[in-house]
Amino acid sequence: MTPDRADVAASQDIRQARWQPAEVASPHLDHPVPVVAAKDVAYLPHANRLQNLSIYLPRTPRTAALIGTPVTSLPGADAAVRHPRYLVHLHGGAWRDPRLTSASIEPAVAHAFRADALTGEAAPPVTAIASLNYTVSQIDYPVPPVMKDPPVPYDAIKDNHTDPAREAVHPQHVSDVLHGLALLGSLGLADGSYVLSGHSCGACLALQSVLQPPRHHGLGHLPEPPRPAALLGLNGLYDLPALATAEGLGTSHAHLRDDYEAFLSRAFGADKGAWADASPAGFDPVSIAARVREGTAPPLVVLDHSAEDQLVPENQHERMTATLAEAAGLRLARGHRLTGPHAAPWEEGVMIYQSLLDTLRLLREAP
Template identity: 65%
Template sequence: MSDTEQRGTRTVEWRLSAVTSPRLADPVPVVTAEDIPYITDANRFQNLSVYLPWTPETSALVGTPAESLPGVEPGRPRIQVHVHGGAWRDPRLTARSIEPTVAHAFSGTGRSAPIAAIASLNYTLSRFPTHPALPYDPIKDNHTDPSREAVHPQHVSDFLHGLALLRSFGLTDGSYVLSGHSCGACLSFQSILRPPRHYGLDHLPAAPIPAALIGLNGLYDLPELVTATGLGESHAHLRDDYEMFLSNAFGADQRAWPAASPARFDPAEVAEQVREGNAPRLVVLEQSAEDQLVPTRQRELLTAKLSEVDGLRVVEGNRCTGKHAAPWEQGDMIWESVQDVLRLLQQED
């Protein structure tokens, strides 16, 4: 992959901005570079944004091209990378959904923040013909919006392109924590626990390895989401919705879904990844008991499967509460989970 292909075709400059959280009284100033394309001829969702704390050092970057990640320390997790949810299909839920978390991370003195930057990735979405405000059907709409026509493994491909750009910015193995919410958790685990060739993406380089993975209210076993056992009584009414959006994202042939499900990955193959240093040694799984969209069984299934992986530590976190979107809407839960992970990593050193 060429440097031009990694960096895309449009230069984005750092600028001064502000982010907010409903849990904080005041906006938090930050330095940000938004919508940096990570592929040539990118569609409107093939980009990422980076947020820095506002300090004298980062203020000096304002007006200059965003071409590196300040504060990267090889082998020390000083960066958070995040992947948003939205059922692989919601155009209103974007990389900016990390901003309440950014507000909490950088609400104190910038120099004292335990991380130096937060990057948030967008990716091509799947079709959503029944969206209440912004429906899109590729056939009926004559393929007018390729940014909403992804089918697996394009989501993974986009994510790997995004991490390749961040690698060109200085991201290295062990220098970041990777978090994902809902389908973003699935995408994170898909992309990190299995190599690109698992998805027929042999032409793409493997991602830089995070120090840890965080899944928040995640989707991990796709076939279980269309069964009575997998959904349980509390979520059984969602079966048709799940079948529709999973078919749009992964294809109507459900026989292909297990290979895309992190909770069905071969533990021996993941253990080999861990042993060779090609996967993190720490996974933290957060799941709200009050989540109205994702049953707790999803976390249970992934915990059970990953607990079979030699050399991998699996921790069930307790930060997520409330409804499905609460972690990203409020920001404090994601940030608390990141801090928990940083403490766990320090204990291992």
């Protein structure tokens, strides 16, 4: 697969990025965890402020020696290992919140790379964790009341200024993710070398990016991303049309219908007929099965959903599960780590970390 010119230029630009010392924290840990990181690395030339990614490494004598040096590869990229060595994460935020960024993975990074994990007999579960930002969509005036601490609304016409980082309409979100994965590919991300995780709309983006080829989203000029060994979806949004109907939301979440319709219209356009084609729950199981056989889609998908999620109904999980269950050859597993409100997985970190461990265990147990 040959990257397009933008990917080549971005892979050249990353040489300007350098490894730096950093700290990450989790509310479940008493102290910050030292790491080595390369933050906000642009994956496109002339990128807007959200077209970037961050990479985190455990702080060890070997990685500490990288501090101040250019980012030229992911640790262990040349090693021959059977199981994934990286985690790549896509954050949520309803496609519209510019404040929810790649840094939201840091509580999970803290658990994965905490000191006791490094000083014990067991090595960290992965050797690097990457987290991608992507261009977000506009947010309507007035700000929906469901958002307790809303970002500043943005509408280019009403505000009389433009902000390219907040004007995405599908398929730009997917395009950004594919460009980010391509840049990681230039650093050594390869087929089977990583677990791809996503929370909320990030779970939707993860499935969109690997269960169908780029041409499905009108992005045929982009190459296939490296194939994940597994995909981990957490409190995901999968059936978009269902989220804009009271029936699809169910009695527990029907009060959110207007907000869903508003931000889905911003993210995917006013034509609701196009929403189904973009919905992972509506993907053809036969085509997914063919991609698994061809080695372009992950052979394992793990989906988890908190029964206490106040923003996304559990039937989204059920609809996605029903689709994937019909894809012959795909191994499907139900996660059992998520509890609490919608944002708890990324806010606390420990649930994403535990879900990663479970996914790696499932991969090791595979025949």
